[in-house]
Amino acid sequence: MGEIFSALYGNKATKKRLGAAIVGGTLPHAFLISGPEGSGKLTLAKEISAALNCERTGSDSALPCHRCNSCRRIAEEGFTDVKILRKPKDKATIGVGEVRYFREDMFLSATESDKRIYIITDADKMTPNAQNALLKVIEEPPLGVYIMLLSASDDAILTTIKSRTQHIAMERFDEEELASYLGRTGERDRELLMSADGCIGRAKELFSDGGEDTRAARRTSDAVLSAIKPSVPYSELYTAIKELPTKKDELIQALEMLTVALRDLMLMKHDKSAPLLYFTARERAGELAAAMTAKRLNAIYDVIRSTVDELMKNVNVTAVVTSLGARIKLI
Ligand SMILES: [Zn+2]
Structure with a gap:
């Protein structure tokens, strides 16, 4: 054959x-x-x-x-x-x-x-x-x-x-296999390859446009992550949320990334050496995980998940983003 x-x-x-x-x-x-x-x-x-x-x-x-x-x-x-x-x-x-x-x-x-x-x-x-x-x-x-x-x-x-x-x-691939398949072996490519979650199709999508879209989405989700610590004033979270993409598809992508990051943080709480999908710097993940209780991380994760579900149902983007901030503030 x-x-x-x-x-x-x-x-x-x-x-x-x-x-x-x-x-x-x-x-x-x-x-x-x-x-x-x-x-x-x-x-x-x-x-x-x-x-x-x-x-x-x-x-x-x-x-x-x-x-x-x-x-x-x-x-x-x-x-x-x-x-x-x-x-x-x-x-x-x-x-x-x-x-x-x-x-x-x-x-x-x-x-x-x-x-x-x-x-x-x-x-x-x-x-x-x-x-x-x-x-x-x-x-x-x-x-x-x-x-x-x-x-x-x-x-x-x-x-x-x-x-x-x-x-x-379906088979999942490790970062090295993805990197060699896509010819993306630079240090800068690593964080994008991690977000691909072992999937060729996702990796290709993340690198379409040279990866700039994905990097931009990561920057906005990074800002939200820094602002969800309880010690940070709400105004900073409000600003970070306002910086999230306004186009629905891009917003969903950024929020999905946030859920992956939060999953990393929840894992870190239980196991300091857990494999991470979002964070390339383990120190930063450790620092964020230490700054929040598991309960808080879980609650924020749920709010973001349900926001993604609402967006999928075609709810108005501005309304969803406004209530996202308000709901996290209540946690
Ligand atoms: Zn044929």
């Missing part, structure tokens, strides 16, 4: 196992693919879809070939029999209605291929009702139908779904 799933970096064992199953015709019909955002879940799902539909078959050709008409259209999401359900941007969850509609489609006849793939990219955002609506079809999918659930957090997936799907965990 030629090279398997070459669009996906790493994940050697998974590739080998799935490649053999595709060639042998023993590929399971329902998958749960887990890993954080940017870990390659959708890339893998598309590679499997393309391999199942690739027009060039032969023991020496790569699987998929990435060159035939089917492969190209699957990569561009223009192939009628590979369907993708995503969480609507203005909603926090995927509801039962969307899933039922998707499920109904599985029983219609194929338009171009006898292998039809249904991908749900934010499977962990499905409500329990929506997940239940999938149970039967996952257990007995219509002929030629493959279902792939992509999940960033398996805690939100029902056990009944987990037990009926083949589980694939």
Whole structure:
């Protein structure tokens, strides 16, 4: 067999196992693919879809070939029999209605291929009702139908779904692997690589624009971190919060970074040598952790998490930012 799933970096064992199953015709019909955002879940799902539909078959050709008409259209999401359900941007969850509609489609006849793939990219955002609506079809999918659930957090997936799907965990990479993959080996690149959380896709995104966006987001979140110590006057926190990005996507990115930083600080409280994801300087993390109680850190973490949730629901950015400061002040 030629090279398997070459669009996906790493994940050697998974590739080998799935490649053999595709060639042998023993590929399971329902998958749960887990890993954080940017870990390659959708890339893998598309590679499997393309391999199942690739027009060039032969023991020496790569699987998929990435060159035939089917492969190209699957990569561009223009192939009628590979369907993708995503969480609507203005909603926090995927509801039962969307899933039922998707499920109904599985029983219609194929338009171009006898292998039809249904991908749900934010499977962990499905409500329990929506997940239940999938149970039967996952257990007995219509002929030629493959279902792939992509999940960033398996805690939100029902056990009944987990037990009926083949589980694939995406590989995480250490900083050195990410650095050499991206050709980013400078000292200045280290803090960005840490924020990538072991994910190639995230790392690429962080370095798009030369990494300047991410560095700017880090500067604003650093300022907030310095100002949340109880000894610092509220006016400083107010100023730091006002400096946060005003564009929603950038604001969410900065707040997500803050939650990662707070998670570091909470870990530091228990274990001084815990691996850190946000702080490159362990001393600074230690100093911040020592300045706050675990209770305070937890409460601030919750406020920021719920602020991110509100922003996802399309709440007015200015209103959210104003209440963020007020809510932290009350802690
Ligand atoms: Zn092909």
